[in-house]
Amino acid sequence: PLPATGPRQQVGVAVGSKSVPQTISYSNKRKSDGSYSFGYSTSNGVSRSESGSLTPSGYQVTGSYQYRGPDGVKYTVHFVADENGYRPGISKSHEGKANKRRGRTLHRKQPSVKIKRKRRRRRQRVKIK
Numbered sequence: 001p002l003p004a005t006g007p008r009q010q011v012g013v014a015v016g017s018k019s020v021p022q023t024i025s026y027s028n029k030r031k032s033d034g035s036y037s038f039g040y041s042t043s044n045g046v047s048r049s050e051s052g053s054l055t056p057s058g059y060q061v062t063g064s065y066q067y068r069g070p071d072g073v074k075y076t077v078h079f080v081a082d083e084n085g086y087r088p089g090i091s092k093s094h095e096g097k098a099n100k101r102r103g104r105t106l107h108r109k110q111p112s113v114k115i116k117r118k119r120r121r122r123r124q125r126v127k128i129k
Helices: none
Strands: 023-030 036-042 047-055 058-068 074-082 085-093
Antiparallel strands (some): 023 036, 047 058, 058 074, 074 085
């Protein structure tokens, strides 16, 4: 016989120097016609939503997921999967990200006098008869 409850994972406990993200929201719905939808979001900004339904040519699934990359940018992937295959589209969002530059920032002194650049003379084309 199987145990009455499955294994449980402690949420929000520090593992090494990082903490395990908490599930903020979760939903999972199935209908009798074969369609479904589910979604979740976590405390570290990861989220996913998906819905699927039966069409005359098979299942059609649409959804999206998003996460924050190691560069601090939020990536969102929207996708459709149906008889034409899997078709993802990705977008980046720099919202909430401080405009932080890595490495050294060089400050150059701007000249107070405008420097004139020499204009190049165009050569005249000579026609040969």
